Amino acid sequence: MNAIARCSLLAACGVLLAGAALAAKPRPAPTPDPLVIERPWARATPPGSPVAGGFLDVRNAGATEDRLLSATSPDADKVELHEMRMDAGVMRMRRIDGGLAIAPGGTLTLAPGGFHLMFIGPKHPFVAGETVTATLRFERGGERTVRFEVRPIGAAQR
Ligand SMILES: [Cu+2]
Structure with a gap:
């Protein structure tokens, strides 16, 4: 059973996946000099x-x-x-x-x-x-x- 399939058995699955997606997002570029x-x-x-x-x-x-x-x-x-x-x-x-x-x-x-x-x-x-x-x-x-x-x-x- 892969991680996502196992996860789908858990009530908290959606929250965990959302957290993983956020963590994977690239960091925002450094703020340009204002x-x-x-x-x-x-x-x-x-x-x-x-x-x-x-x-x-x-x-x-x-x-x-x-x-x-x-x-x-x-x-x-x-x-x-x-x-x-x-x-x-x-x-x-x-x-x-x-x-x-x-x-x-x-x-x-x-x-x-x-x-x-x-x-x-x-x-x-x-x-x-x-x-x-x-x-x-x-x-x-x-x-x-x-x-x-x-x-x-x-x-x-x-
Ligand atoms: Cu002066």
Whole structure:
């Protein structure tokens, strides 16, 4: 008597077979990276500039909120998350502590006039046509090292 025939004599047979079928199913493929970094670029600096701006979009294709916490760069003393906004008719910049949320299915946009990465103390001029590097740290997604295309000083494009 083979296993299935013997099993059919038992009241629990259906449950056992269902369990065996589940166990035999292939494992799901690893979840694809839910964070998609798009259009990273930085603005070229005039000589001696103490700061440079970095911009990008982070799309969260996952089902769970993530958060951009911080960044570091080999091309600058440090990198901060900043926000520009109008305050009583004056454009002001402030540092953001605690990171920036990226909703599931949403996109965090870092662009001129809004949120941006501030490269503080560039170790060399940021020259249009070259690239600079920063490692972004996310609450869930871990670290991503991103190369930013340097665009001319007047660049406003995303
Ligand atoms: Cu800034």
